[in-house]
Amino acid sequence: MLRKLIITLNLLFVFLMLGIVIASYNFSGAFGFFSVLQLFTPLIFVVHVFFAIFWMFRERKWSLISFATLLIACGVFGTFYKFDQTSSVKGEFSVMSYNVMGFNRFGWIPIPDAGDKISNFIRESKPDILCIQEHRRLRWRDLTQYPYRTETPYRVSRSIQAIFSKFPIIDNGSLNPPGTGNNIIYADIVLQRDTVRIYNVHLESFKIVPSETDLSHEASTMLYRRMLSTFKAQSEQAMMLKRHLQSCPYKILICGDFNNTQFSNVYRILTKEMNDSFLTVGSGLGKTYALNGLPMRIDYILASDAFIITAHNNFDIKYSDHYPVMATLKLKSGE
DSSP, X not given: OHHHHHHHHHHHHHHHHHXXXXXXXXXXXXXXXXXXXXXXXXXXXXXXXXXXXXXXXXOHHHHHHHHHHHHHHHHHHOOSOBOOOOOXXXXXXXXXXXXXXXXXXXXXXXXXXXXXXXXXXXXXXXXXXXXXXXXXXXGXXXXXXXXXXXXXXXXXXXXXXXXXXXXXXXXXXXXXXXXXXXXXXXXXXXXXXEEEEEEEEEOOOOOOOGGGOOOXXXXXXXXXXXXXXXXXXXXXXXXXXXXXXXXXXXXXXXXXXXXXXXTSHHHHHHHTTOEEHHHHHOOBTOOOEEETTEEEOXXXXXXXXXXXXXXXXXXXXXXXXBOOEEEEEEEOTTO
């Protein structure tokens, strides 16, 4: 009886993982449930590791099912844990992406002077280019080491993005996706006698506070529907950005808060023909957000093939609800 129960659970988790894989290629109502489950892909992955090890000591033929599922998942998603692979190359520059939660303007992070600590951290880290999500306009006064900046225009009523640069900004723009308070901005930056376009992305937010979430049946149903609506909006915003990328004549970097994991359809849309700095040279789990203690990677730095990615850093500082990430890159010679 126990054997049948374990086999049933094993097959159920195989079904869940394969559904997640399919949903990463095609978000639709039919796969909405699996799109929500994508947030918990690492946990499902660990369950399969457990099943594979368990069956190795019991009935090896059953272990092949979980091993095959793990191989499929790794082939599609890559790994979510990386070992250190950093290197040093001349002509490098650094880019940081950080959702600063308004520099803790409303005191949601219970740390005294958290906003000032964010500014101090940025000064100490010395990124050459800084992409901020949920910016607070007055805070530019703390970042005078950057002679160039662009922000979400005042006329655009939505969450404020900002790009700060030590290199000249020669053009900028705001994509203003409809029906959302989030946004995408970009800046064209002159870098090493070339022009690079930096997109600063803040995709649709879930607007969920775990400690305040009602888990009753009725509230959970509404929460599930809201999550499906958010996934749909994120996919539409990602496609809008993808179309904008196709008309860009410059080398491209995409930074920001995607509000979704590397196992999502959103991530797959935006990483096509782009390289993820964490997957290239990062280490560890790459945590940029914690959901009730569950480490998640939802903030990214993506680079086109015109760049060599030499380093990636995740910083474990809790001055915002997100953790900052920074990558070191170099333009390929002859590009």
